[in-house]
Amino acid sequence: MHAIEEILRKKKIKVTPQRMAVYSILKQSKFHPNVEMIYQKLKPDFPAMSLATVYKTMDVLKKVGLIQELNVGEGGLRYDAQIRPHSHIYCKNCGKVVDVDHFPLEELQDSLLEKVKEETGFNILFVQLYFFGTCPECNDKKELLEASS
Amino acid sequence: MHAIEEILRKKKIKVTPQRMAVYSILKQSKFHPNVEMIYQKLKPDFPAMSLATVYKTMDVLKKVGLIQELNVGEGGLRYDAQIRPHSHIYCKNCGKVVDVDHFPLEELQDSLLEKVKEETGFNILFVQLYFFGTCPECNDKKELLEASS
DNA sequence: TTCATAATTGATAGCAGTTATTACTTAAAA
DNA sequence: TTTTAAGTAATAACTGCTATCAATTATGAA
Structure with missing residues (x-):
């Protein structure tokens, strides 16, 4: 079991494929993607995924301290799995x-x-x-x- | 003539009452207002002023280097006349x-x-x-x- | 394993901050 | 004073994000 699963379960937050996929993308990428970039990367594997789910997932991951938010003044936010x-x-x-x-x-x-x-x-x-x-x-x-x- | 007037004229940017008023508010206030706050402060003296004018003025003042933009992750931006x-x-x-x-x-x-x-x-x-x-x-x-x- | 249920998802409407557009107005150069 | 390029006001449109809600699913108990 991955560290993220343990952390989510400990906080009574459900472990869903969408959440795992979002975190995995963030963990892999070095370019600090924003929500739209993550959404586009997920599309091939999760064609049904909604943008709203990505937004909500970022929120969850931020709240449990697995990711940090970056604000470089672009409008949207960028995300970093290195905390x-x-x-x-x-x-x-x-x-x-x-x-x-x-x-x-x-x-x-x-x-x-x-x-x-x-x-x-x-x-x-x-x-x-x-x-x-x-x-x-x-x-x-x-x-x-x-x-x- | 104020420093701001000289700077604007030198760059062939027109000196308008709206621009002077926006800059003056920013120069006076210590709390780093956002566009909405500046707009509200201007209303008594410029009841006809449009929000869009405040946005455009911030842009002009930033471009000539008279103000700096702050991004504290609120959504909107905050402004500072201390550069x-x-x-x-x-x-x-x-x-x-x-x-x-x-x-x-x-x-x-x-x-x-x-x-x-x-x-x-x-x-x-x-x-x-x-x-x-x-x-x-x-x-x-x-x-x-x-x-x- | 099955079931109950509370959490999560997806679709979409809505909102706030911002930008673009356009007709009218004005600062300032000639 | 006249001319005109630049600026303003009003508003429509756009963008990033959030709220809502019906449908779906993860999880814990039986």
């Missing part, structure tokens, strides 16, 4: 979201959270750090375009 | 957005941006750091409720 704190970088050109693995978000959180708590009086639950820019692939394409003009 | 890099903290209970002035986002940006550029190959344009939690006022209210139960 360890880490930051993300977003390509404003092609929409790609990439993990920034070696960026010290964990240390940052440990060492500086207290300072921010003192300054603001807030009880801090979590931190999100986003970098925005353009990815190497898009930069290369742009250079090619400029060179040819 | 110097700084981080924000969001109360998940009451929706308040507060500046975290002394958090070292500027130093962070200077010292660590290069590392992230190397790791990812991205060209980085800007960084956004959000803290999420509950504000002192909401925490106090909760304590009172618990004490009285």
Whole structure:
């Protein structure tokens, strides 16, 4: 039995094929898909699945702490099955979201959270750090375009 | 003439009373309003103003670099006339957005941006750091409720 | 295994935030 | 002052998401 099954059963949440499939897609993919992307990926195996089910599943998985939500300002949300704190970088050109693995978000959180708590009086639950820019692939394409003009 | 007027004229963007009013509200308020809040504040002085005009004005002001957009995952966006890099903290209970002035986002940006550029190959344009939690006022209210139960 | 039932799913209507369109109006260059 | 490119108001349309509800299914008890 997979870890996800145990976690869901423990919380009296039903283990359904749809939920397993959504989580499996998220676990596999590195590009941090949004609901629409997940829906499209599921279509071949679950032609009857509804978009609403994907939305509801994201909600369930988030609530039990199996995934985290990313908001890169696209309108829709992106999802990540890696729940360890880490930051993300977003390509404003092609929409790609990439993990920034070696960026010290964990240390940052440990060492500086207290300072921010003192300054603001807030009880801090979590931190999100986003970098925005353009990815190497898009930069290369742009250079090619400029060179040819 | 105000700085904003000069900046707009330099870019051949017309200086209109609506634009001045929107910017003035943003400059005054510390609570990082969203479009709806700005619209409501403007109503007494500009009863004829359309919501669409506020949206378009936010767009113009953002493009000329007079304001920055904040995305705290509410659906709508929040706006800040303080464009110097700084981080924000969001109360998940009451929706308040507060500046975290002394958090070292500027130093962070200077010292660590290069590392992230190397790791990812991205060209980085800007960084956004959000803290999420509950504000002192909401925490106090909760304590009172618990004490009285 | 079968059954009862509460949770989940799929289909769809509805909602909120945002954008597009268009006819009218205005700021500002000539 | 006149001209006109740009902006505004009103509103229709679009998008991401949520609510609703009848049909279906996972799960625990018999």
